[in-house]
Amino acid sequence: MSRRVAGVGLIVLLAAAVAPVLPAYPLTLLTQAFIVAILAMSLDVLLGYTGLPSLGHAAYFGVAAYAVAILATERQAGFATCLVVGIVAAAVTAAAFGLIAIRAAGTYFLMITLALGMVVWGLAFRWVSLTKGDNGISGVPRPELGLPWSLWGPLPFFYFSLVTAVLAWVLMGLLVVSPFGMSLKGIRESESRMRILGYNVWLHKYLSFVISGTFAGLAGVLWAYYNGFVSPVDVQLVTSVETLLMVALGGPGTLAGPAVGAALIVFLKNFVSVYTKRWLLILGAVYIGVILFAPRGLAGAFRGQRH
Amino acid sequence: MGELALRLDAVSKAFGGLRAVDGVALAVRPGERRALIGPNGAGKTTLFNLISGELPVTSGAIRLFERDVTRVAPHRRAALGLARTFQITNLFPTLTVLENCLLAVQALTPVKFSMLRPLAAYHALEERAREALAAVGLADRAAAVVRNLSHGEQRQLEIALALAGRPRVLLLDEPTAGLSPAESHLMADLLQRLDPAITVLIIEHDMDIALEIAQHVTVLHYGRVIADGPREEIKANPLVREIYLGA
Ligand SMILES: Nc1ncnc2c1ncn2[C@@H]1O[C@H](COP(=O)(O)OP(=O)(O)O)[C@@H](O)[C@H]1O
Numbered sequence A: 001m002s003r004r005v006a007g008v009g010l011i012v013l014l015a016a017a018v019a020p021v022l023p024a025y026p027l028t029l030l031t032q033a034f035i036v037a038i039l040a041m042s043l044d045v046l047l048g049y050t051g052l053p054s055l056g057h058a059a060y061f062g063v064a065a066y067a068v069a070i071l072a073t074e075r076q077a078g079f080a081t082c083l084v085v086g087i088v089a090a091a092v093t094a095a096a097f098g099l100i101a102i103r104a105a106g107t108y109f110l111m112i113t114l115a116l117g118m119v120v121w122g123l124a125f126r127w128v129s130l131t132k133g134d135n136g137i138s139g140v141p142r143p144e145l146g147l148p149w150s151l152w153g154p155l156p157f158f159y160f161s162l163v164t165a166v167l168a169w170v171l172m173g174l175l176v177v178s179p180f181g182m183s184l185k186g187i188r189e190s191e192s193r194m195r196i197l198g199y200n201v202w203l204h205k206y207l208s209f210v211i212s213g214t215f216a217g218l219a220g221v222l223w224a225y226y227n228g229f230v231s232p233v234d235v236q237l238v239t240s241v242e243t244l245l246m247v248a249l250g251g252p253g254t255l256a257g258p259a260v261g262a263a264l265i266v267f268l269k270n271f272v273s274v275y276t277k278r279w280l281l282i283l284g285a286v287y288i289g290v291i292l293f294a295p296r297g298l299a300g301a302f303r304g305q306r307h
Numbered sequence B: 001m002g003e004l005a006l007r008l009d010a011v012s013k014a015f016g017g018l019r020a021v022d023g024v025a026l027a028v029r030p031g032e033r034r035a036l037i038g039p040n041g042a043g044k045t046t047l048f049n050l051i052s053g054e055l056p057v058t059s060g061a062i063r064l065f066e067r068d069v070t071r072v073a074p075h076r077r078a079a080l081g082l083a084r085t086f087q088i089t090n091l092f093p094t095l096t097v098l099e100n101c102l103l104a105v106q107a108l109t110p111v112k113f114s115m116l117r118p119l120a121a122y123h124a125l126e127e128r129a130r131e132a133l134a135a136v137g138l139a140d141r142a143a144a145v146v147r148n149l150s151h152g153e154q155r156q157l158e159i160a161l162a163l164a165g166r167p168r169v170l171l172l173d174e175p176t177a178g179l180s181p182a183e184s185h186l187m188a189d190l191l192q193r194l195d196p197a198i199t200v201l202i203i204e205h206d207m208d209i210a211l212e213i214a215q216h217v218t219v220l221h222y223g224r225v226i227a228d229g230p231r232e233e234i235k236a237n238p239l240v241r242e243i244y245l246g247a
């Protein structure tokens, strides 16, 4: 545990130290990695700790990103408004979807979250008056925080993303070692035992679902500002699949693992796209590789058997 | 007669055409030790699943301390003081022994919803968890991961989890299942030492152990109660001897 904290601290310090000397493109990717790491960790709360494999996590990410994009472009809303509305929109969406999804288990849960994710994608695509459909919403301005540095600069925005990601990691890290987090692990291992012990299993799963969606929303808020552009691509199935793969690759139930998985996928995706358009094929290959060689992800492969 | 700890009226459970539990009536006084015996497939585990709420009844009524719990969710029955163990070990395999016990201890406290403070900071919970482990003789295994425990240790932990919530009614489903004779003996000793205030209903296929622990025996056969009485009476009952003891 403390070794993991030290490891994360080291990576973060290293990233913070090299950022000023990085060329523009790697710096953008690194920024992206920290933002997407929040998304991956949020899914880990659900998948790794609660044992619920969601295939629709792009929905909460996307709803928040759209909320920010719409507010910032059409209403010129400030950062605080965008942040709060974005996160609340994600939380409300998760609260509504959770009512439908939590009734199901296993593959059914996977299918229902997938279907709900498709609903959000369909809305992004078809509700043109709100979302501008396929064109997406462009020109999202970077927020004004009243700091000496403008977030239009790549370096300040990188630090802004890094600090937010670390904050999210601390909060989710506290959550998973809290009594509530322990009950999520219990549900992952045996629902029937938890019920008999006196847990309202449904309620705990539901809370986990909403919390997870809320943090995905935080990632979505950052994403809208980072990209300056939000489109149906952000809420499509592939985004959800990538997120699931980040968690599987990094090691479910470790938080730090999926964050590293997120960085790897971000860099791999951008590296691969230089040579080929067959990103999905590569993604599939990585997935099979993980299943075959590291079923508990990189974190699991390094840590070995727990005794 | 006074208040009953557990009362079943004409409780039935049908799986399709099979009546696994068929019109069972049961009255258990507080503090009583009751054995539930019967051949394999008699419906004993199913009856426990009905009492604990894992399965809904097809018909009949279940009362816990005179309160009708027939349609009450399992976790609420636990809050009313009901605990159970499972015939097939049902633990949290990748968590440690202590963590397993902590889950049982915090289950009936509002602490289970606390999200921003580490569980390790709740010293009172840990103390209670360690007490529960000590009570079943697992104190020195607290840090072990459960899937690495021996079968016997896992059966002990089953008991610890059930006791950790300080239940008033305890359902034990074949606590000695899969244990060696020596381990069974230790388990029987452990069960003898349980707080006499706890009402215990025990399913046990080993007659000697069942009769050692319980003064009162209920015999189930094809889902029906075919005999019910003090152990001496049951031991002498010719019908029981015929179908259960095969004598
Ligand atoms: N969930 C279930 N679905 C269908 N049949 C079941 C189920 N649970 C138990 N049974 C059947 O009910 C009967 C009683 O089983 P059980 O209660 O486990 O017996 P016992 O514990 O006395 O050995 C058996 O015939 C068993 O096959």
Ligand SMILES: [Mg+2]
Binding pocket: B044, B045, B046, B087
């Ligand atoms: Mg049984």
